[in-house]
Amino acid sequence: MAGSKGLLAFAFTLLLSNGIKAYKFEEPKCETAEEHYIMYPASDPRSFYVCLPDGNPRLVECDAGHVFVNDEQVYGCAPFSLWPCNKNVVPIDCSGADRDTLVRAQDPHNYWICAAPNGTPTELPCPDGKGFVKNSTHMGCISWDGWSC
Numbered sequence: 001m002a003g004s005k006g007l008l009a010f011a012f013t014l015l016l017s018n019g020i021k022a023y024k025f026e027e028p029k030c031e032t033a034e035e036h037y038i039m040y041p042a043s044d045p046r047s048f049y050v051c052l053p054d055g056n057p058r059l060v061e062c063d064a065g066h067v068f069v070n071d072e073q074v075y076g077c078a079p080f081s082l083w084p085c086n087k088n089v090v091p092i093d094c095s096g097a098d099r100d101t102l103v104r105a106q107d108p109h110n111y112w113i114c115a116a117p118n119g120t121p122t123e124l125p126c127p128d129g130k131g132f133v134k135n136s137t138h139m140g141c142i143s144w145d146g147w148s149c
């Protein structure tokens with residue numbers, strides 16, 4: 001009895017740690033036939049690369065509100081809500097803790113701010129080519145190449 005419970009907890013932990021993967025850019029390789037069937041994550045997570053028949057990579061943008069996901073459930077563009085990187089993204093609380101800070105939006109290119117005069121939640125984009133990062137050492141817009149979630 002205790003043994004199977006332990007095993008279950010172990011399996012659950014594995015599932016969780018696999019599910020929350022850091023986003024990882026992959027250099028597209030378009031040499032072999034197999035490599036031509038792969039979708040490669042781009043540095044901007046809202047897009048990916050495919051290989052053209054001539055062997056050159058081509059950047060493809062997901063539809064608005066979608067990011068490229070490659071995990072156990074999804075291989076392709078998925079809504080923001082299904083993205084492991086958004087697991088800990090919560091709406092800004094302008095009446096409390098978040099009044100004087102910035103909060104990442106579901107769209108990794110955007111962030112929320114409590115705008116004056118009444119502390120209205122306002123979603124703003126980072127400059128082109130940048131995503132929003134907030135962790136224990138960084139807060140702000142950062143080039144997609146250095147972006148992490």
Ligand SMILES: *[C@@H]1O[C@H](CO)[C@@H](O)[C@H](O)[C@H]1NC(C)=O
Pocket residue numbers: 133134135136137138142146147148149
């Ligand atoms: C915070 O994010 C930056 C930018 O992506 C990254 O370089 C850094 O390692 C992160 N720090 C932690 C503690 O995760």
